[in-house]
Structure formats: C-alpha cells, structure tokens
Amino acid sequence: MIESLDIDKCIVCGACVEVCPMDVFRMIxxxxxxxxxxxxxxxTCYTCELECPAGAIRVSPWRKQRAQxx
Numbered sequence: 001m002i003e004s005l006d007i008d009k010c011i012v013c014g015a016c017v018e019v020c021p022m023d024v025f026r027m028i029x030x031x032x033x034x035x036x037x038x039x040x041x042x043x044t045c046y047t048c049e050l051e052c053p054a055g056a057i058r059v060s061p062w063r064k065q066r067a068q069x070x
Contacts, residue, residue, distance in 0.1 A: 001060045002042040007033040009056035016048040016057060024048070 002024060005016075010033040016025040017034060022041040025034050025048065034056075042059070049059045 001044055001062065002036055002039050002048070003058040003060040005034060005036050005058075006056045007031075007035075009054045010034050011054045011056075013053060015051045015053060019047045019051045021045065021047065 005025075012027065012029075012032050012034070014027055014034070017027055022038070022043055024036060024038050024042050026037045027033075028035045044059060046059050049057045
C-alpha cells in the first residue's frame with residue numbers, strides 16, 4: 001500500500017503519474033507537487049517508488065487485505 005509522498009522532496013517530474021498502473025497519483029500544478037489521490041487503488045507494485053528520481057515516495061512492504069464479500 002502506498003505509505004507516503006514527501007512533497008518537500010517532490011521535483012514535479014510526473015514520473016509517478018506516468019508509471020502508476022492504477023492511476024493513484026495526480027499532479028497538483030498550483031502547489032508544485034504530486035499527490036496521492038486514490039490510495040485505496042494502490043496494488044503495492046513499487047513502480048512509483050522505484051521510478052521516483054527524488055526518492056519522495058514510500059510504499060509499505062505490507063499489502064492491505066481486501067474485504068471479502070460473503
């Protein structure tokens with residue numbers, strides 16, 4: 001699960017927005033940083049963390065368990 005995005009480290013490159021297969025991030029141009037807008041959609045693939053050139057993203061090593069439908 002996506003854990004955090006350090007907006008102080010964010011260099012507004014857009015890499016996270018481009019590489020996320022689940023569309024978890026959005027660029028906040030007015031505030032000059034990326035934002036986690038859909039954290040519940042994170043599939044813990046680590047692509048954003050690996051591709052962020054500024055090291056601003058942290059993904060938790062623990063996947064969130066999905067609710068089971070009975």
